[in-house]
Amino acid sequence: MYRKLIVIAYSIYPDYKSSEGIVNYNWIKILLKHSNNLVQISQKKSVDFVNNKTVIFKVENYFYTAIKKESIVSYVVYKILNLLFCIVSSGNSLYNYLWINKTKQVLKKHYTSDAVIWSRILPTNSLNSILSLYSKKQFPFVVNINDPIIISDKQNGANNFSTAEEKTLLETKDIAQAWTFPSSKLADRMATKYKLDRKRCFVVPHAITPFVDRYYRKNDKIKILYTGTFYKSAFNQEFKHTLEQIKRHEVAEKLEFTFVLSQYNQESIKWLKETLPGVKLLFNLDRNTVLELLKSSDLMLVIDAESHIDLLKGKLVEAISYGVPIYTPTYKGSIMDKVTSKYGCNSSYLDIKGDSLKKLLKAIDNLDDNDWLTNFYNQREKVIEQFSEERILKMTYDISEFAHNRFFDNHNFKLTENYNWP
Incomplete structure (x- = not known):
């Protein structure tokens, strides 16, 4: 029986057609295939419960269609409301505000003491939902970093980094139980720059489904x-x-x-x-x-x-x-x-x-x-x-166990493998 996971990844293919969206999709597809105890929170056009194991939603349809310019009237109305909201909220966008608050509602509803939350850091609104709720209710969570976040050219003081991505990552420094990266070099780079505990930085390579019918040379050209x-x-x-x-x-x-x-x-x-x-x-x-x-x-x-x-x-x-x-x-x-x-x-x-x-x-x-x-x-x-499904699945749940045990002060729990490849 796999531990309950709550995955927050704003960008998931096909709703978000990008390399980040595809990587997230491949990983979550493997989790869904092997577990009936998974909650997925992402951008999507409707709320959809599948066999009571996934929750997929997006912010209000009206604002989604407005941002995508699917309706000129909606877009103009949204721009006016967003401008007013930015003025009173020191620059925060209305869409992000709604996304974060709705995500928090889903987290409150589905979090149980046996769960571990995983969040992608890019875009940062996935992780901002966790940080906003954590100040009121603590829970074990893991941060995944697929790519280098936007790194400032210089550091203004000991801990004063300038980009929103850097500031968001630094907020996890003392409260996240683990960070994962697709490569050891990226883990080393980020841990050194932001003084993360390298012993809690693990490598989980991009997920794939290896094909049985593999390439063999057959073309003339x-x-x-x-x-x-x-x-x-x-x-x-x-x-x-x-x-x-x-x-x-x-x-x-x-x-x-x-x-x-x-x-x-x-x-x-x-x-x-x-x-x-x-x-x-x-x-x-x-x-x-x-x-x-x-x-x-x-x-x-x-x-x-x-x-x-x-x-x-x-x-x-x-x-x-x-x-x-x-x-x-x-x-x-x-x-x-x-x-x-x-x-x-x-x-x-x-x-x-x-x-x-x-x-x-x-x-x-x-x-x-x-x-x-x-x-x-x-x-x-x-x-x-x-890169096999079985290995990605084992990594995910081993790191989840690590995060859960560490959060609940069971420091005797040790990982049997050193996840640091490639």
């Missing part, structure tokens, strides 16, 4: 796929040069590049068309269509920006779920480098001239090398296991 945002900081000159050289190489005739972009501008489209003549560009596809493209691809391209070296990208994990080979232009020692290498595939280093071209050519050659493929099919299983 090598289908190379990129999905997601066009990051200008990642698509740098070294990577541009790599793609230009590949198109002029004799191997180009057997390659088929597809870029599925969710966030982009005309400049990024021009960049791709000039760099990769004949590239196939697709935009804003639904998630199922993207996953079908991934399933039929031979090589997943996952690009790292230098500012992202502490992060585990959801796109990398999705490729792993299908067992698809990965090529990762990144930086030495990054989390992406660590996972890609363990997975049996090629990382290249964007700060070393010529390295990306050499490694991409090697990744392409590997796909026609039966010995390499056989070794890859075996090696990938070890990494897929690290």
Whole structure:
């Protein structure tokens, strides 16, 4: 019997179409599959009880449609009410005020002494609901941080951080029982900067459902796929040069590049068309269509920006779920480098001239090398296991037990595993 969990995550796919929403959706889907004692609080257009185990709601329909500009009249009325509310509440928005108060009502209704509350910190209104209620009623809670919060350039005094995200995180410093991160590097970075207890910082990688029908080389052409945002900081000159050289190489005739972009501008489209003549560009596809493209691809391209070296990208994990080979232009020692290498595939280093071209050519050659493929099919299983449903579920409930026992002063409870990978 699993412990009762109350999960507060404002952004959940498909209501919130973002990488954060997808990561939250995958994790919660696993919890719902294995537990009948879960309360989920998120943004949604209606209240919905499913087999008495989930609660899904949103703030009043009127304000939701107003913010989304689904009705011009509603939008104008909301803007006027919100302006008046901001004046009397020192800048707080009416929507957030309603969200936080409604969330508190659900928490009060569903919290019991056997429960542990999990909250995502981004956006901060998920966690603000907990902090607002905690001052009146204490309970064990865990904070999940998927990405670096917006970090100020400098610290104004010993504990005076400037962004709303930082201030919200610091409020959890003495009252949260644990914090979770998708990578050890991000846990180290955040614990050091905000002086969190590193012994209470755990790594829970992004959740996936590994597919039994995994990739095996079968296409005549090598289908190379990129999905997601066009990051200008990642698509740098070294990577541009790599793609230009590949198109002029004799191997180009057997390659088929597809870029599925969710966030982009005309400049990024021009960049791709000039760099990769004949590239196939697709935009804003639904998630199922993207996953079908991934399933039929031979090589997943996952690009790292230098500012992202502490992060585990959801796109990398999705490729792993299908067992698809990965090529990762990144930086030495990054989390992406660590996972890609363990997975049996090629990382290249964007700060070393010529390295990306050499490694991409090697990744392409590997796909026609039966010995390499056989070794890859075996090696990938070890990494897929690290992301398995069973392991994510065990991590979640082990950390929940830790939080519950610590809150109720049972300090003799110890975790049997050190959750610190990747």
